[in-house]
């Protein structure tokens with residue numbers, strides 16, 4: 001049981017939403033996925049928000065739900081891959097809890113994001129190159145905000161959860 005928020009950050013497809021749910025059950029904490037909360041607040045899905053309001057509009061909504069969650073009850077919070085692109089979000093996470101950076105190889109990210117089409121930023125001719133470009137930009141941000149990095153390439157979600165629980169300490 002953690003007495004502070006646990007944030008999962010990392011690139012699209014690394015497993016934040018999947019692992020967050022399992023981790024919350026393991027820690028006996030509520031689970032919130034910022035993307036799902038944004039959709040609930042907006043009454044529309046993420047592709048619609050990107051279409052109608054652009055990435056900037058989505059980022060505004062993302063910052064607003066993060067602020068709300070940081071002020072709320074202790075929870076495991078799976079963020080969207082771009083949460084770290086605003087410095088004020090990074091500061092909020094650093095100041096409000098334990099931040100875990102989930103990482104994976106480009107091959108795994110390509111594979112894990114290829115199964116659905118719900119990520120607007122990957123609806124491009126060359127999603128692999130887009131993933132590489134995004135990682136180049138964001139990897140330093142993920143590292144700067146994180147208390148721990150857990151590589152998920154070799155681990156199934158349950159094993160990743162155990163790694164995070166160990167990193168959280170007693």
Ligand SMILES: Nc1ncnc2c1ncn2[C@@H]1O[C@H](COP(=O)(O)OP(=O)(O)O)[C@@H](O)[C@H]1O
Pocket residue numbers: 010011012013014015016017018019078112113115152155156157160
């Ligand atoms: N450790 C893992 N090993 C293999 N596949 C995984 C792992 N974690 C998640 N996945 C799969 O990868 C896909 C993307 O996971 P998701 O939790 O939506 O990632 P994110 O929220 O980081 O974008 C899902 O199909 C999920 O089942």
Ligand SMILES: O=C(O)C1=C[C@@H](OP(=O)(O)O)[C@@H](O)[C@H](O)C1
Pocket residue numbers: 010011012013016017035046079080081082083118119120121
């Ligand atoms: O990396 C990003 O900028 C995004 C990641 C997505 O979440 P996941 O990382 O859960 O796929 C979602 O927030 C949106 O499509 C934008």
Ligand SMILES: [Mg+2]
Pocket residue numbers: 016017018033035078079080
């Ligand atoms: Mg997710």
